Amino acid sequence: MGIRSSRDVRRASRFEVLHQIYALGSASRSSLASASGLSTPTVATVVSELLDWGVIGEVCTEDSGGGRPRARLAVNPARGFVVGVDVSETYVQTDVFDLALQPRASDRQALDTGHNHPGDVIDRIERGVGAVLGTAGVPRADVVGIGVSVPGRIDRAGGVSVFAPNFAWRQVPFIELLSPRLPLPLYLDNPLKASTMAELWFGAGRDARDLAVVTLGTGVGAGFAVGGTLVRGTGNAAGEWGHSTVVIDGRPCRCGNRGCLEAYVGAPGIMRQLRERVPGSPLLRPDSQTATITALAEALAAGDPVAEAVLRQTARYLGVGIGTLVNMLDPAVVVLGGWVTALLGRWLVPAATALAARHTFAPAFHSVRFETSALTGNPISLGAGIFALEGFLAGLGVSTSRDPARHTAAIATTTPPAV
Amino acid sequence: MGIRSSRDVRRASRFEVLHQIYALGSASRSSLASASGLSTPTVATVVSELLDWGVIGEVCTEDSGGGRPRARLAVNPARGFVVGVDVSETYVQTDVFDLALQPRASDRQALDTGHNHPGDVIDRIERGVGAVLGTAGVPRADVVGIGVSVPGRIDRAGGVSVFAPNFAWRQVPFIELLSPRLPLPLYLDNPLKASTMAELWFGAGRDARDLAVVTLGTGVGAGFAVGGTLVRGTGNAAGEWGHSTVVIDGRPCRCGNRGCLEAYVGAPGIMRQLRERVPGSPLLRPDSQTATITALAEALAAGDPVAEAVLRQTARYLGVGIGTLVNMLDPAVVVLGGWVTALLGRWLVPAATALAARHTFAPAFHSVRFETSALTGNPISLGAGIFALEGFLAGLGVSTSRDPARHTAAIATTTPPAV
DNA sequence: AGCACTTCGTCTGACGGTTGAACGATGGGT
DNA sequence: ACCCATCGTTCAACCGTCAGACGAAGTGCT
Missing domain, CATH: 3.30.420.40 (ATPase, nucleotide binding domain)
Structure with a gap:
């Protein structure tokens, strides 16, 4: 069973409110309350938490037709950045998104059939990440996570590509190989899961x-x-x-x-x-x-x-x-x-x-x-970025939680933050 | 979103504990705690609730190897009875179960292709229910609900058989027709859902x-x-x-x-x-x-x-x-x-x-x-009985809940309890 | 300016839950 | 008589949601 204590209730409320902000683009507290079904006091509490963390911000106030003006809340894009990587059979595409999941820079590196060993792919990911961060002017320290999509079956907890028939990979410890090169929270999954996630957040x-x-x-x-x-x-x-x-x-x-x-x-x-x-x-x-x-x-x-x-x-x-x-x-x-x-x-x-x-x-x-699909851009790299975003958001609540690992939506394989 | 307040947490805990008791047959409080992952105080609270309602009982105590003896808890079969009906193409099978979902009596009435109008089926259900209650010696007042499985697509909330190709039924308001004949909480679904429920509770x-x-x-x-x-x-x-x-x-x-x-x-x-x-x-x-x-x-x-x-x-x-x-x-x-x-x-x-x-x-x-499948008996009538059981259990918590209808697992279409 | 009115948002107290730690209960072993 | 193991309960700390009262911040009318 997933629900255990009132903390899980808060977690669900927080997720619900944030999800609505992402889906709606921006919203006032009261519209969030009606959209999420929560009461206004609850939304206010959750919102003030998110404001404290810098995840969202009040962007403007707007007329409410003869009443106190609404404060519009939106995700604070400058709070951090996520990277999404789409490893396909013919290319490796890397995108960097701000926290509002707006694309900031994109890079695509060819991958021909002769060069699809894990090492080749990892080289391209490393280069791609370097390129997009450079183009977008994002310092590495501001990246809160990197999501990578690789075809085939993925063991998320272990960060392993269990079986990728098109690359003839079996039991490739992908995250373990990538981690030393990109010492950031890394998330691995496959393109089907990633694009579904993208539709779930921004599409149908x-x-x-x-x-x-x-x-x-x-x-x-x-x-x-x-x-x-x-x-x-x-x-x-x-x-x-x-x-x-x-x-x-x-x-x-x-x-x-x-x-x-x-x-x-x-x-x-x-x-x-x-x-x-x-x-x-x-x-x-x-x-x-x-x-x-x-x-x-x-x-x-x-x-x-x-x-x-x-x-x-x-x-x-x-x-x-x-x-x-x-x-x-x-x-x-x-x-x-x-x-x-x-x-x-x-x-x-x-x-x-x-x-x-x-x-x-x-x-x-x-x-x-x-x-x-009405999504613009590559839904797979976007979805991969969403995995990283989810990991980041799950990590924020951690400090107050007794056993955070048990609840995180995405499982991160991270290297120690400091050297 | 499903989780709203701490009441939902309790609902989940209660369900979890009860489900474990059904799955294990009988269990002590501490084994329930470890099986469900809840703490012993929580299990104790939930258990005392269930004891108050008469849903479970302490059946015996047993040696614990040098400590305070364990009290074994089990569902109280005499608390009430549920009926499960499996309407198939060739028969209508009716079973009555005690609250522990042990079968007490069974009845099967033939249904030939010439007699599969809704009225024919309802006649056989009414007769079947009468027969099993008579055989088992269960007074009608002790029946807490009747679950009916009908093939095809079912609108549960409305109790309507939307489409049953084998009977050539379309939009048959089944519960509305059955309700005057069997004034008890009624639950309608199809055999696929019912047998899955049976496996979920007692099988794999x-x-x-x-x-x-x-x-x-x-x-x-x-x-x-x-x-x-x-x-x-x-x-x-x-x-x-x-x-x-x-x-x-x-x-x-x-x-x-x-x-x-x-x-x-x-x-x-x-x-x-x-x-x-x-x-x-x-x-x-x-x-x-x-x-x-x-x-x-x-x-x-x-x-x-x-x-x-x-x-x-x-x-x-x-x-x-x-x-x-x-x-x-x-x-x-x-x-x-x-x-x-x-x-x-x-x-x-x-x-x-x-x-x-x-x-x-x-x-x-x-x-x-x-x-x-390792289930004995008819998994469809058993599953139909489980729908009725779930409705009953959901109804128990009602008195303390603000808006019970929103949360009930199965949606009952009931006639007023008194005449 | 003053006032009624509208809408947004916050505050407070009531209520419902889980849980660790201490404690009581109940047996066996010595 | 005493210690110990195990089961179960009590209690206080903590964490939630939410209704209702209230404060905030505008508009429009007099």
């Missing part, structure tokens, strides 16, 4: 508590929230929706199995569909997934029948996968994101969701809403 | 917090628990795993779609596999699913090759479905139950779980455990 999660976040890119996966909480599963492996079977004895997937959804609707799967249909198609750029999918999008815009056939086929498989997801979890919203969605979503999302109706138990389907 | 849920409960019968479905809490979804429609697509453009399913898992591994689906393989098979009893599946089990025991082929095929599809489920939620345990599992589980469970490995992302698969 602002009004829905049960949601599914589908990511379509080179890899395919999903993240789930139930009751506003990220579903992790026993081994933090929940969300491997992309490796559910859509065709029995179908195409081989790089995970080692056959017929996985990812093998059909991931970028390489879409390329393969194109290749099988028109082997020498001019849309095909064998050396670049992005270029091919971009070409496909252009062809769709021009009404090319081959592109339309490929899209229909992709939508067909995606519809099956989405149907399964909706059947099982009955979310309020399904958010579609990822770079393939960004390029093809205009055609793919309506087609796939329409077809999903044929694969969903009717009553569940009618209550679900489909959305294309 | 006693040690695992994240679990999936698969039910194989005429219909096929699953229930999920995340962090010890039943996943309901936005419209209480989570768990329709049986209607996820395993074969694109496959067999028609009675839900109206094609290629649903249920169409392959539900009893009618298994029968169809047998029929397609050997049209005039002696194992086939066209008029009875149960008889056919029983015959299949006997043939498997005898090493019949046709039966083995049918089983392999069924296991194949089931493996796909289980793989999807494990991929998405990464549960600690997958429990398989339902009457088809009871008859064929000995062969089907090992075969399907072995095949599931081919449809699961490797790291998730290795941490999951598969179990055949």
Whole structure:
């Protein structure tokens, strides 16, 4: 059980108030009270705590129509900075955000297939962090934490990449390797969890508590929230929706199995569909997934029948996968994101969701809403930054708590702060 | 947010302590403290509350090896009774349980396809309740609640069967119809939720917090628990795993779609596999699913090759479905139950779980455990009884709570207690 | 200016909870 | 008779939320 003493009540209230401030951008005390369901005295207490810590500030007062003016509260961006790192198969993207999670600087370093040993990745992260801090003019001491997203299964407590099939990593003690190079609080998780977190804080999660976040890119996966909480599963492996079977004895997937959804609707799967249909198609750029999918999008815009056939086929498989997801979890919203969605979503999302109706138990389907992710920027590095932010916020309450470690939302593997 | 005041803390503590008593059967105060993680004074307070209400009692004292003897606490069975009703497609089973959820009497009334209008079902429930109370000698005034499980999607708050494809029901105000006939607190939900609840209280849920409960019968479905809490979804429609697509453009399913898992591994689906393989098979009893599946089990025991082929095929599809489920939620345990599992589980469970490995992302698969349900009796009527029990327990705390309705675990639609 | 009114925010006391530490209860062993 | 182990209770310290009273800070009207 999670609730233990009145301290947990305060923790929940504090989180709720702060979450509302992030979701709303800025708010007065009384609007926070009504949004969070807490009483005004409670909100006032929590707010004064947060003000004391410098996490939020009163930015202005505004007219209230004949009464005492409202004081608008907002996150104090200068209080500190978080870094979010998205390690993908082809690049390492690093972003630095202020405490209000507004991006301050971004860096992207290429990662080719020949250079994806843990050491290569760590080099790029170190360089990326150096670059963004330099560009943004953020002193290292002001960084309150770094979140890193690495594909595959992650052991968060140990900071270990248990299994990353695309890098052929097994049991890589990632944080242990990174920690000496970046002596700051570090948080490790995977892109599915990160992008779900981003939607939960700034996207569809602002009004829905049960949601599914589908990511379509080179890899395919999903993240789930139930009751506003990220579903992790026993081994933090929940969300491997992309490796559910859509065709029995179908195409081989790089995970080692056959017929996985990812093998059909991931970028390489879409390329393969194109290749099988028109082997020498001019849309095909064998050396670049992005270029091919971009070409496909252009062809769709021009009404090319081959592109339309490929899209229909992709939508067909995606519809099956989405149907399964909706059947099982009955979310309020399904958010579609990822770079393939960004390029093809205009055609793919309506087609796939329409077809999903044929694969969903009717009553569940009618209550679900489909959305294309409205987040700007990279949701994965943002989500990774949110992990760091959560760790920082959890750490703030520590001083008053008897056993803080037991309650921290994110588990930090930190090096001692002083040398 | 769920946590609001210190009352919620007490509610959680009370629930935790009581849940432990149910799971352990009986326990001393100090063992409850260590099992629940609460301090001994807190446990003592909660226990004395429960003793005051008569919900539990001190059953005996036992030697503690040279110290003050332990007082063993157990649920007081005579405090009241709950009724659980399982409305299936072919019968209405009614059980009465004492407060310790031990069965006292059971009744089963046939329900044939010609008589499944709401009125027919309600007649049988009324008769069933009368029968079990009579057999067990339980006066109606001692019944603290009745839980009813009806297949399909349920609106719990309204007590409405929103959609039950097998009965062709739509928007049937079930509780409203039942309430005048059985003026007691009534709780409505579906069999997937009920059997998951039963596992959560008395089965695999006693040690695992994240679990999936698969039910194989005429219909096929699953229930999920995340962090010890039943996943309901936005419209209480989570768990329709049986209607996820395993074969694109496959067999028609009675839900109206094609290629649903249920169409392959539900009893009618298994029968169809047998029929397609050997049209005039002696194992086939066209008029009875149960008889056919029983015959299949006997043939498997005898090493019949046709039966083995049918089983392999069924296991194949089931493996796909289980793989999807494990991929998405990464549960600690997958429990398989339902009457088809009871008859064929000995062969089907090992075969399907072995095949599931081919449809699961490797790291998730290795941490999951598969179990055949170890519950005795009908888990659905038991689960329905648990809904009633939860409602009763939630109601006990009412007198001290400002706004009890907001917090009740199950939502009761009751008629006024007095005439 | 004075006053009524409106709205935002704070203060206070009542109430409900958990918990460590001291203590009482209850047995066995010597 | 005395010590010791173990179970359970009492008590005071501490930490929460919240309703209601009250203070603060404006507008609009006279």
